[in-house]
Amino acid sequence: MSAHSLVARLRNGDPDAVGRLYDEYGRRMFAVAYKALGDRSLAEEAVQLTFMKTWQAAERLEPDVEIGGWLYTITRRTAIDLYRRESRHATVSLDAEIVALPTTFEDLWQVWEVRSMIDRLPEGERAVVESLHYKRQTMQETADELGVPVGTVKSRTHRAYGRLASLLGHLREETA
Amino acid sequence: MTCDEFHRSYLEGDVSTEREAHLRGCADCQRVTPELDVLRARLGDPAVWEPPGPELRTQVVGAVVSAARPATVSPSVSRRMMRRWLIAGAAAALVVGVVAASLVLIPSRADSADWELTLYANRASPGAVVEVQGWNTANGTHLRVDVDGLAPAGPNEYYAIWMSSISGQHVPAGTFRESGRIESWSGVTRADFPRIWITLEPDDGDERLTGATIADTPGW
Numbered sequence: 001m002s003a004h005s006l007v008a009r010l011r012n013g014d015p016d017a018v019g020r021l022y023d024e025y026g027r028r029m030f031a032v033a034y035k036a037l038g039d040r041s042l043a044e045e046a047v048q049l050t051f052m053k054t055w056q057a058a059e060r061l062e063p064d065v066e067i068g069g070w071l072y073t074i075t076r077r078t079a080i081d082l083y084r085r086e087s088r089h090a091t092v093s094l095d096a097e098i099v100a101l102p103t104t105f106e107d108l109w110q111v112w113e114v115r116s117m118i119d120r121l122p123e124g125e126r127a128v129v130e131s132l133h134y135k136r137q138t139m140q141e142t143a144d145e146l147g148v149p150v151g152t153v154k155s156r157t158h159r160a161y162g163r164l165a166s167l168l169g170h171l172r173e174e175t176a
Numbered sequence: 177m178t179c180d181e182f183h184r185s186y187l188e189g190d191v192s193t194e195r196e197a198h199l200r201g202c203a204d205c206q207r208v209t210p211e212l213d214v215l216r217a218r219l220g221d222p223a224v225w226e227p228p229g230p231e232l233r234t235q236v237v238g239a240v241v242s243a244a245r246p247a248t249v250s251p252s253v254s255r256r257m258m259r260r261w262l263i264a265g266a267a268a269a270l271v272v273g274v275v276a277a278s279l280v281l282i283p284s285r286a287d288s289a290d291w292e293l294t295l296y297a298n299r300a301s302p303g304a305v306v307e308v309q310g311w312n313t314a315n316g317t318h319l320r321v322d323v324d325g326l327a328p329a330g331p332n333e334y335y336a337i338w339m340s341s342i343s344g345q346h347v348p349a350g351t352f353r354e355s356g357r358i359e360s361w362s363g364v365t366r367a368d369f370p371r372i373w374i375t376l377e378p379d380d381g382d383e384r385l386t387g388a389t390i391a392d393t394p395g396w
Contacts, residue, residue, distance in 0.1 A: 044232050110218050111223050114214075114215060161187040165187065165208075
């Protein structure tokens with residue numbers, strides 16, 4: 001389903017559109033919120049609030065709105081609001097540390113973009129990139145974990161890097 | 177070495193004289209190198225990889241369904257959309273946990289339930305007792321599930337509560353990880369979805385019903 005038709009369904013009050021938006025953008029929204037807040041439950045709250053705001057505002061959305069960019073912006077703003085809320089309610093010991101959002105807009109945009117790129121990888125390639133970069137496992141450890149030969153890990157890695165490199169170009173984009 | 181080969185080599189972290197030679201002579205790759213640095217750094221950022229809880233999608237959709245939106249859509253259209261959405265098995269109308277607590281008025285202990293049910297535990301959960309109370313509301317069903325004697329779910333598992341129709345349509349109605357009281361809400365009615373049951377699901381991001389049955393409605 002195209003983003004345009006998803007927005008149309010959202011504007012018409014179809015709740016299924018929200019589920020589909022979550023499937024498409026939920027993971028990267030959570031990534032941005034988690035980067036901003038550093039807390040899983042707060043990040044999930046930010047995602048949920050963002051969808052509620054989107055639902056409430058859907059009738060006012062322009063039909064040709066770039067919904068991904070819109071969701072990114074609302075997620076970021078919602079996360080900042082939650083951060084401020086938590087800062088106000090933080091204990092005295094925390095107040096000294098919480099003086100400003102510890103991440104920059106550039107950080108958040110990069111997380112959004114890189115997560116978007118990862119979402120476009122086939123599952124097998126995503127798994128090897130996660131293993132090598134996030135879990136910091138070796139090729140052999142990755143092969144053992146995924147139950148595939150080392151040669152398969154290498155070929156998937158090779159293809160994944162090629163795809164990721166081809167998707168470069170947005171990482172310096174101006175933040176919204 | 178081509179530019180594509182340079183990109184791959186750079187992301188792999190290989191340092192070779194061939195790669196350095198290509199970089200010195202290629203303006204395009206010199207321009208893209210800062211972006212490759214960002215990409216490589218972010219691939220190791222936990223924020224990029226940490227997954228949300230498996231129940232978040234259901235909570236999001238359930239909260240949206242429960243929220244009153246000043247819609248221009250006629251009620252009949254909304255109901256039709258809702259029915260189609262339910263039939264598609266898309267986790268319709270569910271609020272669990274925190275969402276339920278925040279969006280639904282939870283009956284007090286003094287409120288008598290509209291119906292009560294004791295699920296039978298199968299051999300996978302010997303000794304478990306699951307009692308369900310239900311309140312029929314205008315927007316669905318409020319469920320209170322008291323679970324006793326059920327082993328805690330493993331680190332990569334969770335228990336899921338389902339409401340199912342006679343024709344086999346399954347609607348998620350809450351999740352939990354250990355024995356205790358669970359307050360949840362489903363947008364469907366017991367009349368249309370009479371079967372209440374519990375499965376043990378893998379925490380793999382797939383919210384569909386794939387796990388083993390733990391407790392079920394007598395007669396199913």
